[in-house]
Amino acid sequence: xxxxxxxxxxxxxxxxxxxxxxxxxxxxxxxxxxxxxxxxxxxxxxxxxxxxxxxxxxxxxxxxxxxxxxxxxxxxxxxxxxxxxxxxxxxxxxxxxxxxxxxxxxxxxxxxxxxxxxxxxxxxxxxxxxxxxxxxxxxxxxxxxxxxxxxxxxxxxxxxxxxxxxxxxxxxxxxxxxxxxxxxxxxxxxxxxxxxxxxxxxxxxxxxxxxxxxxxxxx
Ligand code: CA
Numbered sequence: 001x002x003x004x005x006x007x008x009x010x011x012x013x014x015x016x017x018x019x020x021x022x023x024x025x026x027x028x029x030x031x032x033x034x035x036x037x038x039x040x041x042x043x044x045x046x047x048x049x050x051x052x053x054x055x056x057x058x059x060x061x062x063x064x065x066x067x068x069x070x071x072x073x074x075x076x077x078x079x080x081x082x083x084x085x086x087x088x089x090x091x092x093x094x095x096x097x098x099x100x101x102x103x104x105x106x107x108x109x110x111x112x113x114x115x116x117x118x119x120x121x122x123x124x125x126x127x128x129x130x131x132x133x134x135x136x137x138x139x140x141x142x143x144x145x146x147x148x149x150x151x152x153x154x155x156x157x158x159x160x161x162x163x164x165x166x167x168x169x170x171x172x173x174x175x176x177x178x179x180x181x182x183x184x185x186x187x188x189x190x191x192x193x194x195x196x197x198x199x200x201x202x203x204x205x206x207x208x209x210x211x212x213x214x215x216x217x218x219x
Contacts (some may be wrong), residue, residue, distance in 0.1 A: 001025050001026070001045055001047070001116065001159065001160065001177055001181070002025065002026045002027075002043070002044070002176050002177050003020060003025045003027050003028070003046060003047050003048070003112075004027075004029075004030060004039055004040065004045045004047075004049070005020070005029045005049045006030045006033075006036040006048065006049065006050045006051055006054065006059065007049070007051045007078065008032060008051060008052070008053070008055055009028070013031065016049070017029050019109070020112075022138065022153055024156050024159070026156075026176070026177060026178055026179055028043065028045075028181050029181075030071055030146065032054055032055040032057070033054045033055065033056040033057025033058060033059070033062055034056045034057060035213070036050075036054070036057075036062050037057065040062075040066060040071070040073075041178070042186060043173050044134075044176065045073055045162055046073075046074070046076045046116060046119070047073065047076065047115060047116060048066075048074070048075045048076070049076050049078055049112075049114060050062060050063060050072055050075050050076065050077050050078065051078050051079060052077060052078075052079040052086065053079065058164065059077065059079070059090075059183070060089060060090065060093060062077060063077070063090070063094060066092040067093060074096045074116070074118075075095045076091045076095070076096060076099065076108075076112060076115060077095040077098045077099070078103070079098075080100070081100075083124040087100075096118075096162070097111055097115055099111065103201045104165075113125070113136060113137055114162075117136075119218065120163050120164075122163075125137055127159070127162040127163065128219065129165065129205070129216060129219035131143060131144045131145075132205070132219075134158065134159065134162060136159065139155055141158070141201075143201055143202075148200050148201065149200075150196075150197070151193075151196075153178050153193055154176045154193050154196050154200075155191065156180065157174055157177075157193045157194065157197065158197055158201075159214050160173075160174060160177045161206060161214060161216040162216055164216075165216070165217065165218045166180060166207045166216075166217060166218040168212050168213045168214065168215040169213050170212065171190045171191075171213055173213065174214065175189065175190055176212070178190075178193075190214075194206055194208075194214060
C-alpha cells in the first residue's frame with residue numbers, strides 16, 4: 001500500500017514516516033502544498049494523510065482540487081486546529097476522516113486501516129482466501145491453521161493482491177506499493193517476492209498473467 005504523507009512539521013513527519021514504514025506502507029513525504037499536488041499528479045496512492053496548515057498551498061485547497069478533479073483517493077486530515085468549523089469544512093470538502101494533533105500513533109494506524117478497508121468495500125479486518133487468513137492489523141498470516149512467517153515486503157505484495165482479488169495487478173503497480181521515493185528498487189523484486197509467497201503459501205494461490213502481471217482469483 002502506498003501512502004502520501006503531507007506534513008510540513010519535520011519532526012512530526014519524520015516520526016510518522018518511520019512508524020508508517022514499520023507498518024509496511026511505502027511512504028512518500030511531501031513537505032508543502034506544491035510538492036503534494038505534484039506527487040498526487042504523478043503517483044497513485046492508496047491513501048493521503050493531509051495536514052491542513054501548509055506552506056504555499058493549504059491542505060483544504062489541495063483537498064478541494066483533488067475532489068474537483070474527481071479523485072476518490074481516501075484522505076485522512078491531520079491538523080492542529082481543533083475547531084468544529086475546520087473539521088466540518090474538511091469533511092464537507094471530501095475528507096474521509098479527521099485527526100487532531102497531538103494524536104496517538106496506534107489510533108492513527110487503526111484509522112488508516114479502517115479507511116483502507118472501507119475503500120475496498122470490506123467491513124471485517126481479516127482478509128481470507130480458502131484456508132488462508134490474513135490479519136492485516138496484526139500482520140499475521142495463517143494457512144490451514146498454521147502461522148506462516150512472511151517478510152515485510154512479502155506481506156505487502158500478498159496484501160495488495162488479496163485486497164484486489166480477481167483483479168490483475170501489474171508488476172509496476174505492485175512495485176509502487178512496496179517502494180517509496182527513497183527506497184532503492186531491486187531488480188526483479190516483485191518476481192522474487194511472488195516466488196517466495198508461492199513457496200510459503202502454495203504454488204496455485206498467485207497466478208501469473210503473462211505480460212500483464214499477477215492475480216489472486218476470487219476465493
Ligand atoms: Ca502544518
